Amino acid sequence: MTQKRIVLIIGGGIAAYKCLDLIRRLKECGVTVRVVLTRAGEQFVTPLSVGALSNEPVFTNLFDLDAEREIGHIRLSRDADLIVVAPATADLLAKMAGGHADDLASTVLMATDKPVIVAPAMNPRMWLHPATQRNVAQLKADGITVIDPAVGEMAERGEAGSGRLPEVPELVARIETALGIGGPALAASNVNSPSERLPLAGRHVLVTSGPTHEPIDPVRYIANRSSGKQGHAIAAAAARAGARVTLVSGPVNIADPSGVEVVHVETAAQMLKAACGALPADVGVFTAAVADWRIATAANQKIKKQAGAKAPKLMLAENPDVLKTIAADGPQRPGLIIGFAAETDNVTAYAAGKLKSKNADWIVANDVSPETGIMGGDRNRVHLVSVKGVEDWPEMSKEDVAEALVARIAAHLRAHEDASE
Numbered sequence: 001m002t003q004k005r006i007v008l009i010i011g012g013g014i015a016a017y018k019c020l021d022l023i024r025r026l027k028e029c030g031v032t033v034r035v036v037l038t039r040a041g042e043q044f045v046t047p048l049s050v051g052a053l054s055n056e057p058v059f060t061n062l063f064d065l066d067a068e069r070e071i072g073h074i075r076l077s078r079d080a081d082l083i084v085v086a087p088a089t090a091d092l093l094a095k096m097a098g099g100h101a102d103d104l105a106s107t108v109l110m111a112t113d114k115p116v117i118v119a120p121a122m123n124p125r126m127w128l129h130p131a132t133q134r135n136v137a138q139l140k141a142d143g144i145t146v147i148d149p150a151v152g153e154m155a156e157r158g159e160a161g162s163g164r165l166p167e168v169p170e171l172v173a174r175i176e177t178a179l180g181i182g183g184p185a186l187a188a189s190n191v192n193s194p195s196e197r198l199p200l201a202g203r204h205v206l207v208t209s210g211p212t213h214e215p216i217d218p219v220r221y222i223a224n225r226s227s228g229k230q231g232h233a234i235a236a237a238a239a240r241a242g243a244r245v246t247l248v249s250g251p252v253n254i255a256d257p258s259g260v261e262v263v264h265v266e267t268a269a270q271m272l273k274a275a276c277g278a279l280p281a282d283v284g285v286f287t288a289a290v291a292d293w294r295i296a297t298a299a300n301q302k303i304k305k306q307a308g309a310k311a312p313k314l315m316l317a318e319n320p321d322v323l324k325t326i327a328a329d330g331p332q333r334p335g336l337i338i339g340f341a342a343e344t345d346n347v348t349a350y351a352a353g354k355l356k357s358k359n360a361d362w363i364v365a366n367d368v369s370p371e372t373g374i375m376g377g378d379r380n381r382v383h384l385v386s387v388k389g390v391e392d393w394p395e396m397s398k399e400d401v402a403e404a405l406v407a408r409i410a411a412h413l414r415a416h417e418d419a420s421e
């Protein structure tokens, strides 16, 4: 394969430091990285460190006499296979959306005929500002790929929300996908045909993940301890395997996986609506810990504590069963339905019961007793229950469980395809 080349434009954001690692990781994947630093970007990382890591000249100035003897900005923008802007500042997004070309970065972006990916990173208020959102919508309409920022703590003390630059492995994965090259895990596994590398290509996989929040009043809710780590890892693994993935996520504190369409919901009723709205799908993986009950009548205003008054009584009503509803026989039922069962005792016995009562094809059961540390933790020990019996999988990371499950899904679909040929 010919060596892939990217131009990386580093804007003047606090997350610019992550790009030093990004350059290293991309080089390890055999990608040539030529960097354009904005003037503000130079305040955060130096041309010296960028040049040393990329082993390429670093470009900072539109009116560079040497480079411009050969109209350098045009060549720079055309020689690459892909242009990546990371971190894309609010300012750069505005310039791009408005078609400005008043420095090297914006001129390269205007002059290019190659695909462009932008990874915005900024303070959550800047990100949510109507002007930024308008600019992002414009860029998407212009065919530019926008990697949504991750959610979490900001560099500024006491600030949190959406606006973090996604972590470097995620950026590398998105860039590799755009360049049409496999990730490190795929590269290492020596599989080369597209159907082996992307065994879920052409499939639509629906995944639910995280907890649901059931409101008591506008400020209080009932929830559970699900972190969404397992469901998000499955969605990410399915996307890496080439599937189109719709992830319906309850409220979680982890980033949206890349390459996945995410629908954010809060309650069980919203999760059911979003999941039904995502059909048809070839596979449904129901990892979310959907609340069994909601408050029968949530208050419209905050319930006030009153001196001498009794504590309010909460009346519960049963929630819709997302897994059971979608697994019911009918034309919209995905061909393969996988439910998750989080239990604290009699794990596999309950899971076998759930397999039948929910009309699922497989149940992935796990023991979420507090001493296992699985709920919210990074590792999982699961049992795969199907009509064929129970398979006990060894303890592994949630990412590895996701990879193994996706491999099983691909093998299952393949076997069914072969059988029907």
Ligand SMILES: Cc1cc2nc3c(=O)[nH]c(=O)nc-3n(C[C@H](O)[C@H](O)[C@H](O)COP(=O)(O)O)c2cc1C
Pocket: 010, 011, 012, 013, 014, 015, 038, 039, 040, 041, 088, 089, 090, 091, 092, 121, 122, 123, 126
């Ligand atoms: C300490 C500091 C941190 C900043 N971090 C960000 C940031 O994360 N995201 C952003 O959009 N702007 C950030 N800014 C503002 C930009 O640097 C400023 O808008 C600049 O004009 C961007 O220039 P550029 O888009 O050409 O790189 C920061 C400014 C300072 C002083």
